[in-house]
Amino acid sequence: MNAESTTGDDADATGRDGNTVEDEIDAAATAVGSVWPVHSFVTANPLAGFEDRPFDEAVSRAAGLLGGRGYPRAKTFRAALDEGRIAPELLDAELTDRGYDADPEALLERLETAEETDESGGAGGTEGAAPAAERVDRVLTKWLSAFLDEGRAEWAMPNREAGFYEAFRSVAAYDDEIPNTGLAADLPASPIEAIEAALAPYPRDRWEAVFEAQFAALPGWTGLLTQRAEDGGAWQSAYPITPAGYLAARLALADAFGVDLSPPEESDGPAVEPSDEIADAFLSAWEATYRDGLVERVAAEGEARDRGSEARGKDGGRADGGASGRPDAQLVFCIDTRSEVIRRHVEATGDYETHGYAGFFGVPMEYTGYDTDVSVEACPPIVDPQHRVSEVPGDDDARASRDRWADLREAAGEVVQTLRSNPATAFSFVEGAGSGYGLALAARTLVPGRVRDLLAGADDAVPDDHEFCEPGVHEHDASNEGLPTGLTRDERVEYAATAFELMGWEAFGRLVVFAGHAAETANNPYDSSLDCGACAGNPGGPNARALAAICNDSEVRAGLRERGIDVPDDTVFLAAEHNTTTDEIELYDGDVPDSHAADLERLRADLDAARGRAARERTGQEAEESAVRETERRAADWAETRPEWGLAGNAGFVVGPRELTSGLDLDGRVFLHSYDWSTDPDGDALEAILTGPMVVTQWINAQYYFSTVDNAAYGSGSKATHNPVGNVGVYQGNGGDLMTGLPLQSVKAAAGEPYHQPLRLSTVVHAPVDRVTEVLADNEAVTGLLDNDWLSLTVVDPTRDHRAFEYEEELAWAPVPEAAESHAEPRTAPAVADD
């Protein structure tokens, strides 16, 4: 029996506060934000554990515990001010609100002084302060990296199946780096016993504070292990670890090394430092400047749209689903900010409607690809997977050819692996293979684009999985353990209907494309951070294929009809995957009937054209062809640390019909979710969007924010010194704690020069204010985030002449003054005249 799972019983047995200790441990563990394995990087708020507090208070508490900055540096604010990104009058207002009337420059200098004292005092304090505690950290990181390893080391840590505490107990007996004194010399059998023994000298009411401080000491590894313990998963079931087991090992080591565990006293000072207050004013003004520009444009487009719909019919303009003007195709993209760029260009190539929907396409599945034993949770981390979906192979020839190749490759890989790992064969292997490596070295460094062409050619010769597999969404089977396999008819109808209801669809074109997205990068441990966030850091193609298969199902169509969604017989759904690095959109068109071949051909040509334009915009190169080549080079180049900018720059989230934004260039900074208030009378769709996608976008936004303001504490530093460990994370240099968050190159153009503008998310919703209020009243968690200033919410109310209302707190709204001019927003063209 493993010790990790018996902790609860033992706690009861020891009596007294046993259960409370467990509860306190769990509560204390939340101070450290979850860290997901880097192979499925989830963009989450590193300060998620503090979201129940106001933002300013949270960052200052986190600074005390985790040592990270909470606000951008004065230098960043100064640059924003100089570039006109902070409107002086808005800054003035924010400063006055907080009781500062000094000149902004003087205040920035004050910020700089505060930064300097922080750094000299802070860094010096942690560096030499507690060598004993550092020793504890070193021993722990050594064994954590061994225990949490997911298949990297050839010789894995012994006794892992017994759980972390037990495995640690057993290696500790041989580890001469652990002094043979105190608790470590004779570790109790149960973790809770060890914890209680270690903390006996400390007052009982301080224990939780001790726990919190101890968890916060190695936030990278702790975040990973608490996430793993909570999430379950294959590795956790095979080799369990619990926060209590970890804490027990830690406290025993602390005892052995003689570390004083007294938690820091709660400071009596103000909850928020004055320098943070000033920074908060600058940040708020910066956000307000951006937000005002966005809201104003959206409101103006909304008004123009109203006017347009009155005039519609005469000019036969682009009908929104009107029977007369059926679009050439409808394409649904993820709400991801990168979709904004490609959507703009796709729309420009023809009569295409594009929509934004969460990139897991509403199918919460645990997905298993063809011929693999790894399954991934292909849905946002706030949603639990409900179905197990695997690829069901069909076509025998293609499958056989693919299998032959895969077997050969696997065999070759295994031979190389076994030769490399045996001391008697590794040397001759290197001598035999060395020349080949020399050639590869030169080719990948000097002509990365050519290497990509070569590999793509070889890849094309072998059928892709989607060419002979069907996503297994149909066969429902709940008989096995755990999640049911496949979906029932009702579930299929439900997911299809939800998609169209949330997006407010009433009409369908001949082709409807669900485009998931994935990045293509080389030599990048963080490639999953560029994949679909709504699919928990996985490619979105499988989800798109699942929904397309669902919608093409005649049973589902019948079900949809019962719910009032009439999909014409000639509508064909197909899936696609948008390669966000090269902007290529691959259509999974194997099942499209011949009747639609012409439509498909045109769509393909147009997507190709759109890709060229998008590549030109993203690379800044003049010629489309060289721009496309450049994006391909970035995708394949092993020396490229910035293959694409991912979601860097994200600042806004617009919930409403595409017409509100289709006339704008939002520079890939805005999440877009399609929504039509007029088809959602009871606000259900709105509620689903505000409690789902909005929360996920806020997580992503917070991740980019904190990775930018403190790339050491909340980000993962420069890729140049990264050292991937155990398939789960990345070290800086030789080892120690895991780095969390995004690499420096994902958020900065150069050292000290943020590319991402650290702004909290500005959400703009196109719906009646009262309906939004009702939704918020029912959802405390979301309202809490808003009340605590983790993001802002502005409503453009179509029932009140598209006037804007800003959420204040406690469900109160303030009208945004009509005259909110486009301030000093750079490069903003004068308002398109609607008069």
Added chain:
Amino acid sequence: MSGRTSKPTVGALRETAESSAAPVALTRLAWTLFAASVAALVAHVRLGGPWEIPGAVAVDGLTVLLWVVATFFSGIVHSYSRRYMAGSAHETDFFLGVFGFTLAVMALVAADHVALFWCFWLAMGLLMARLIGTVDGWPQARAAASVARRYFLASSALLGVAVTALWWATGATTVSGIAAGADALGGPAWLVAGAALVLAAMIQSALVPFHGWLLSSMTAPTPASALMHAGFVNAGGILLTRFAPVVTVETGLMLAIVVVGAASALAGKLLKTVRSDVKGELGCSTVGQMGFMIVQAGLGFFAAAVTHLVLHGFYKAYHFLSAGDEVEHAAPSEDGHEPDGTGVAGAVVVLATGVAGGATFALLTGKGTSVDSGLLLAGFVTLTTLHAARSAVRRTGLSTAARYGAVPLVALPAIAVYALAYRAVSGLLAGLPLVSAPTELTALHALVAVAFLAAYVGIETGVHERSERLYVALTNAGQPAPDTVLTATEEYDER
């Protein structure tokens, strides 16, 4: 609407700036040096050498070969870093360091005067230590640089002792002069010089127990690590090759070299098995590979050692530069050794393939054709081919042709390519005082062979994994120096 090309922009992001001129210029210069080195190599082959400034510089076959190799790696690292280091605050510093290091290596292999040789040896070490500490605002990087610097100063001091003793004993002030007078060497002066040379080489090549600096050096930017593992650590082998006439004076010293090399080869590979961090694994692997290279030198095959360090350089540089690829989503394996599907016919094929591999090697390289230490090297090749064939034959899922044919089809040409490289290197080094001095087989050689065979069987059966004590010892032995480990990530400094 499709005619609209520019739409009103909301909150456009800033355009990104371009970087400085030094990287571009230095990269061009590095490739120019490569071209010049190739020209020098061709000239050497055509015209013969050596060219020298008597008493100071001598450009021989080893020099031109290493010029080509060093400038190739340098060029690759420069080109790679153009993109990889873009935007780093240390970009210019880094390029200057890498380029300076390249020059130091080129000068070292051309130096003939022992004082020059020693100076460039020291300079090379100090420059590498600087590269390890490139991110100078980061305390752990500074600590790692200073660990490395201490080791390199020690190796320079040992080299100083060695050349002083040799100068005292032979009266010669040049490497070539010492080599010429080596026959007369003996006694305590030779012993001091020989031991100091071997120790200096061990430190430089990060042999156990001097591997600490290498396993603490991952604070270096990846391309600097590539240069270190492909170039810098090789200097131990080059040192022994340059002073081959000195170290071969007594077979006892050669045997000692074989033993320390073999110990490192096995220890490095064992250390690697427990590591879960990619660069740490690669570091341990280098410790092992350098051990093997030193074994080749100790067996008297200096050309083989030089060939190995060049080919290993390609291999290791590639793996460092692609370290970021080493993250995969794996499933916990139901550990259980695969069934033995070899069968009698399979066993015959496996054996035949192995013997064919060893024979090809022996015929094409000449190593192992007579009864001397070369047999050991041919034995390694036989075992490797045999092992590869065995694991392919066991894959019953493959087609028969692939199972039995693929390994010979790939392995034999690979051995031929190696032989070609070895022949070319031997040819180039022909002008050196001593490049091939196979030693007689002794009981110790047999012991080394047995140790490798035991390791082979151990790893194959996993019998060593029964010892938890060994696991802990290996884990601890591979740990980086304590103050080079980043336990509080907020201390990391690279804005």
